[in-house]
Amino acid sequence: MTVVAFLGPVGTFTEAAVFAFAKDKLFTAVELLPVANPAAAAQAVRAGAADYAVLAIENSIDGAVTQSFDALAEGGVQIRAEVDLPIAFSVMVTPGHTGKILKFSSHPVGYQQIKGWVAQHYPEAEFVPASSNAAAAEMVAKGLVDAAAAPHRAAEIWGLETIAEGVADRKDSRTRFVAISKPAISPRTGADRTSVVFTLPNAPGTLVRALNEFASRGVDLSRIESRPTRKEFGQYSFSVDLIGHLEDAPVAAALAALQAQAETITYLGSWPRVTAETTI
Structure with missing residues (x-):
C-alpha cells in the first residue's frame, strides 16, 4: 500500500491528481492521507508518514503556487513526476x-x-x-x-x-501537479525537466552570471521565480525549472558551475516532463 499525502479534505483537485498519477502507474494501491497545506504534505514524506505527496505547483491563469514552492525549498524531498490537468x-x-x-x-x-x-x-x-x-x-x-x-x-x-x-473564466485553465518522494532520481527519458532552488551573494551581476551558466550551454529555462528566504528582509532565493535531466552533460555542467557561484543550492529533482495533456 502506497501512502500519498495531498491537500485535503477528499474531493480536491489535488486528490484528482493523485488518481491521475496512479493511472500513470507511478504508484498503485493508494492509501490517501489528506493534510491541511502543501508544507504538511512535504513534511509527511520527510517524516516517513507518507511515501509520496502530491502538490499543485503552477496554474496557467494564476501562476506559481507559492506555498508549494516554499515547501519544496525546505529540501529533503525531490520531484519524481508531473501531471497537467484541466481545471473547471x-x-x-x-x-x-x-x-x-x-x-x-x-x-x-x-x-x-x-x-x-x-x-x-x-x-x-x-x-x-x-x-x-x-x-x-x-x-x-x-x-x-x-x-x-x-x-x-x-x-x-x-x-x-x-x-x-x-x-472557469478561461476554458483552457490547467494546473501542473508534481509527485514528490524522499530523494531519488527518476531515470532519464530524453524529455525531462530539472528544478533547483539557489541563493546568491548580494552583489551586482550575480544573477546575470548565474543565468548565463545555463544560456552559454544552451540549457533552456522554462520557469524562474524569486521568493523571500524568510530569514532576513530583502534576501531572496531563486527557483528555476530547466529543460533536461541531471544526467545530460550540458545540464550537469551548468549546475556544477552554478554551485560554484551560489551561496546555497537545493536540487529538487529531474523527472519526465508532461508532453501531452491529461484529462480527468
Whole structure:
C-alpha cells in the first residue's frame, strides 16, 4: 500500500491528481492521507508518514503556487513526476437553497480562476477564502457560507446541489501537479525537466552570471521565480525549472558551475516532463 499525502479534505483537485498519477502507474494501491497545506504534505514524506505527496505547483491563469514552492525549498524531498490537468469548477449549495448568495468560498488560487464569473452572477457575494476547494464545499454543508466552487466530487461527498458546471473564466485553465518522494532520481527519458532552488551573494551581476551558466550551454529555462528566504528582509532565493535531466552533460555542467557561484543550492529533482495533456 502506497501512502500519498495531498491537500485535503477528499474531493480536491489535488486528490484528482493523485488518481491521475496512479493511472500513470507511478504508484498503485493508494492509501490517501489528506493534510491541511502543501508544507504538511512535504513534511509527511520527510517524516516517513507518507511515501509520496502530491502538490499543485503552477496554474496557467494564476501562476506559481507559492506555498508549494516554499515547501519544496525546505529540501529533503525531490520531484519524481508531473501531471497537467484541466481545471473547471462546479458551484454548489445546500439542497433546495433559494436565498441570495452572500458568502462565496473557494481556495484563493481557485478564486482567481473564476472571480469574473462570480462577479457576473453574484455581485453582492463576499469572498470567504478556504484552505482548499473541497474545504469550501464542507463550509457550505456546515452553513458557514452560501455557495462554493469546487470539483464536482466535493458536492457528492458533502451531499450538496450543483447549480453550475464547468465554471472557469478561461476554458483552457490547467494546473501542473508534481509527485514528490524522499530523494531519488527518476531515470532519464530524453524529455525531462530539472528544478533547483539557489541563493546568491548580494552583489551586482550575480544573477546575470548565474543565468548565463545555463544560456552559454544552451540549457533552456522554462520557469524562474524569486521568493523571500524568510530569514532576513530583502534576501531572496531563486527557483528555476530547466529543460533536461541531471544526467545530460550540458545540464550537469551548468549546475556544477552554478554551485560554484551560489551561496546555497537545493536540487529538487529531474523527472519526465508532461508532453501531452491529461484529462480527468
